[in-house]
Amino acid sequence: MLHIATSWALWPALFAAGLAGAGFAFRTDAPLLWFNVVYLTIVIAIAVFERLMPYEREWLKHDGETLNDIAHTLLTKGGVQIAAAIGASAPMAIATVAQPAFASAAATWPDHWPLVLQVVLGLVIAEFGLYVAHRAAHEFLSLWRFHALHHSVERLWVVNTGRFHVVDSLFKIALSQIPLYLLGASLPVFLWISAVTAFIGLLTHCNMDVRTGPLDWVFSTPRLHRWHHSKVLAEGNTNYGENLVVWDQIFGTYFNPPRRPPADIGISGRIAEGFLAQLVQPFSAKGFRQILGRRHKPQVSSLSGKEEAVPE
Ligand SMILES: [Zn+2]
Ligand SMILES: [Zn+2]
Numbered sequence: 001m002l003h004i005a006t007s008w009a010l011w012p013a014l015f016a017a018g019l020a021g022a023g024f025a026f027r028t029d030a031p032l033l034w035f036n037v038v039y040l041t042i043v044i045a046i047a048v049f050e051r052l053m054p055y056e057r058e059w060l061k062h063d064g065e066t067l068n069d070i071a072h073t074l075l076t077k078g079g080v081q082i083a084a085a086i087g088a089s090a091p092m093a094i095a096t097v098a099q100p101a102f103a104s105a106a107a108t109w110p111d112h113w114p115l116v117l118q119v120v121l122g123l124v125i126a127e128f129g130l131y132v133a134h135r136a137a138h139e140f141l142s143l144w145r146f147h148a149l150h151h152s153v154e155r156l157w158v159v160n161t162g163r164f165h166v167v168d169s170l171f172k173i174a175l176s177q178i179p180l181y182l183l184g185a186s187l188p189v190f191l192w193i194s195a196v197t198a199f200i201g202l203l204t205h206c207n208m209d210v211r212t213g214p215l216d217w218v219f220s221t222p223r224l225h226r227w228h229h230s231k232v233l234a235e236g237n238t239n240y241g242e243n244l245v246v247w248d249q250i251f252g253t254y255f256n257p258p259r260r261p262p263a264d265i266g267i268s269g270r271i272a273e274g275f276l277a278q279l280v281q282p283f284s285a286k287g288f289r290q291i292l293g294r295r296h297k298p299q300v301s302s303l304s305g306k307e308e309a310v311p312e
Contacts, residue, residue, distance in 0.1 A: 011211075018195070119196070130172055135251075145292075158207070200243045201242070204225040235262070269290060
């Protein structure tokens, strides 16, 4: 009984705790510092529950990638934070140049709405960019070469949430954030969107035995994301949403059949060993072929990068 009650409560409780912590952090004099403290606290809480009530026991085993996962997380998330803190992130710089050209569009942001509604609107708009970027990363080899790093994991747990190639991350950030800058969304909207993204992301990858029920229709939950990591193409090329699954619902890539998502995940291509090798691998022809898991040159006509990455 306690297990069932906890498995229903965990996702909403940890998400709410993260948002409450973010709300506290944003009111302090050092919002970034306190936000990171809250983030780390939620990471630790999830890691504890992963041991207490794992979804998949096999995923508790070490895969030798933990340090690489952390390094990629620090580079992508940490780098973005530092850039944002000094006010020089790529989207910001681009928007500063582009915004005057879109002066009328910039005036369209509904600043007079209650903040919570502005954040919801911002999440839906940002999610469209995230959806396009993520789906393209699966359907074009030129982008799959960067995204494969994320799918090379054979276990899902809180620590490999941030395992993204930095190019993959920048592409996603650009497509999701630039429209908001151009529309003139204010800083609090950006802060809250990043908070929601941070905590939903942590939960998405967790190896906790959580039940999300009707939440699966709205949010990118662990259950939906486990399907996304499936080795089976028809299952894996679905559920592209990062926070919300509204665009998956609209474009027909939503996937949530009534059976257990796979525990056997990964790709057939080979990802290099070591953080730096993983960073440079997509840039060389040899590395690209290794990622695709084939020796000869890939077919240019192929539409799905993932299709190429799974053995025939
Ligand atoms: Zn993916
Ligand atoms: Zn993932």
